[in-house]
Amino acid sequence: xxxxxxxxxxxxxxxxxxxxxxxxxxxxxxxxxxxxxxxxxxxxxxxxxxxxxxxxxxxxxxxxxxxxxxxxxxxxxxxxxxxxxxxxxxxxxxxxxxxxxxxxxxxxxxxxxxxxxxxxxxxxxxxxxxxxxxxxxxxxxxxxxxxxxxxxxxxxxxxxxxxxxxxxxxxxxxxxxxxxxxxxxxxxxxxxxxxxxxxxxxxxxxxxxxxxxxxxxxxxxxxxxxxxxxxxxxxxxxxxxxxxxxxxxxxxxxxxxxxxxxxxxxxxxxxxxxxxxxxxxxxxxxxxxxxxxxxxxxxxxxxxxxxxxxxxxxxxxxxxxxxxxxxxxxxxxxxxxxxxxxxxxxxxxxxxxxxxxxxxxxxxxxxxxxxxxxxxxxxxxxxxxxxxxxxxxxxxxxxxxxxxxxxxxxxxxxxx
Ligand SMILES: N=CN[C@@H](CCC(=O)O)C(=O)O
Ligand SMILES: [Zn+2]
Numbered sequence: 001x002x003x004x005x006x007x008x009x010x011x012x013x014x015x016x017x018x019x020x021x022x023x024x025x026x027x028x029x030x031x032x033x034x035x036x037x038x039x040x041x042x043x044x045x046x047x048x049x050x051x052x053x054x055x056x057x058x059x060x061x062x063x064x065x066x067x068x069x070x071x072x073x074x075x076x077x078x079x080x081x082x083x084x085x086x087x088x089x090x091x092x093x094x095x096x097x098x099x100x101x102x103x104x105x106x107x108x109x110x111x112x113x114x115x116x117x118x119x120x121x122x123x124x125x126x127x128x129x130x131x132x133x134x135x136x137x138x139x140x141x142x143x144x145x146x147x148x149x150x151x152x153x154x155x156x157x158x159x160x161x162x163x164x165x166x167x168x169x170x171x172x173x174x175x176x177x178x179x180x181x182x183x184x185x186x187x188x189x190x191x192x193x194x195x196x197x198x199x200x201x202x203x204x205x206x207x208x209x210x211x212x213x214x215x216x217x218x219x220x221x222x223x224x225x226x227x228x229x230x231x232x233x234x235x236x237x238x239x240x241x242x243x244x245x246x247x248x249x250x251x252x253x254x255x256x257x258x259x260x261x262x263x264x265x266x267x268x269x270x271x272x273x274x275x276x277x278x279x280x281x282x283x284x285x286x287x288x289x290x291x292x293x294x295x296x297x298x299x300x301x302x303x304x305x306x307x308x309x310x311x312x313x314x315x316x317x318x319x320x321x322x323x324x325x326x327x328x329x330x331x332x333x334x335x336x337x338x339x340x341x342x343x344x345x346x347x348x349x350x351x352x353x354x355x356x357x358x359x360x361x362x363x364x365x366x367x368x369x370x371x372x373x374x375x376x377x378x379x380x381x382x383x384x385x386x387x388x389x390x391x392x393x394x395x396x397x398x399x400x401x402x403x404x405x406x407x408x409x410x411x412x413x414x415x416x
Contacts, residue, residue, distance in 0.1 A: 002058075002405060006378070007035040007050045009064030012386055014071055014351060014369040019286060019314035019359040025351035028386070036069060038376035041405035046370050062400075066384055070350060071369050072141025072377030072403065073331045074357035077267050077288050079322035080145035080172075081128050081159040084115025086323050099249060099297060099325070100221045109149070109181040112323050116149035116159065124162045131321065132168045134329040136416075137409055139398045141377040144173045144318075144361045146215055148180030153201055160210035169403040169416050173361040175243065176205050179216035179223050179231045190227055198234040206238050212362065213264070217245040218254040225253055232261050241362070243288075247272040249299075259283035265316070265360045269303040270294055277304070277311055286360040287313055289352075290320035291337035297325055305342035315344070316360045317352040336393040346387045376405035 015029035035051030150156035186193035214235035218228040246254025248268035255276030258266035358368025380400040401409035408416040
């Protein structure tokens with residue numbers, strides 16, 4: 001029997017029937033001194049007291065000594081599979097070059113595309129494995145992984161296969177992001193590239209089950225509203241669910257398009273308008289905010305998270321892990337930007353990187369909270385409360401990670 005009893009801890013359950021909207025995000029249903037018992041990969045019970053009735057000869061009993069237990073963190077927006085790095089762009093950014101300036105100089109996404117196209121499946125696999133290990137060590141147990149650095153058929157499929165085939169405790173939800181940038185071979189022929197994605201790549205990706213979602217980068221210099229609409233409408237007709245990079249730099253109206261298309265989520269939203277926020281609210285679109293990117297691109301502002309909470313949206317926060325605009329696997333670091341940068345309380349941040357993030361990638365019924373019958377994905381933090389995790393920033397607070405009911409990180413070290 002693989003029963004584990006975690007007792008004598010502060011259990012941050014994040015109990016919720018669905019996503020947490022607006023003010024609900026502040027209520028984490030915390031059990032001050034309680035227990036969680038897991039068995040066969042699921043949460044058997046959670047409650048106050050010691051849970052000693054669950055102890056039998058096969059049970060491993062772990063005394064938390066008052067430490068905090070969170071649901072496994074869910075990173076709902078990453079560009080996990082890629083090759084190469086772009087530290088050379090740091091100096092350009094510090095000299096004031098914008099994201100678009102760097103792209104025009106041959107840097108940005110297209111420089112990662114060149115590196116990824118020349119990388120082997122094995123090297124991409126090894127690099128992604130290293131990132132997943134780092135994410136697990138820092139408490140992430142479910143990850144959304146976008147493609148988008150291959151752009152041609154064989155390299156997009158190569159990257160999507162890495163995401164699908166990689167063997168790691170972390171669960172991966174895959175997204176096709178062919179509409180990430182216009183590849184060199186289609187320069188000046190955006191419509192031709194869109195036709196190629198719709199006619200050649202997406203049907204294969206669907207047939208092979210290589211992605212659940214299709215995403216598109218709706219931004220000046222990338223795909224405009226009409227082009228994005230064409231990509232995502234075709235994706236829906238093929239049976240994909242859709243999400244989009246929206247209103248990151250320019251207020252393109254991407255949030256409104258997300259609402260029009262019935263997208264599950266709209267992501268970035270730094271430049272979103274009030275109309276865009278209302279359209280997302282009306283259509284039930286989940287906003288995924290990426291404060292690490294605002295910080296790293298030295299944007300003048302963060303996404304209006306407080307306004308979105310005031311208007312009752314299910315605000316979500318993710319890392320945006322990628323080699324250009326947010327090169328970190330640490331969702332704990334992003335928690336700090338979400339709080340001190342966007343003004344979210346620690347309680348709202350935790351809702352945003354657990355239950356809301358789970359719903360933003362279609363896993364809300366399985367993970368994202370500590371509730372009977374859900375997957376036993378848990379993180380024990382070396383902290384007596386959730387405020388401390390953000391207050392004492394820049395370090396890894398994770399002591400233990402339980403994934404699918406198995407201890408995979410113990411004393412801050414990988415043991416899977
Ligand atoms: N904005 C678009 N895509 C990524 C950045 C990709 C890159 O710069 O390599 C993002 O979400 O930040
Ligand atoms: Zn992104």
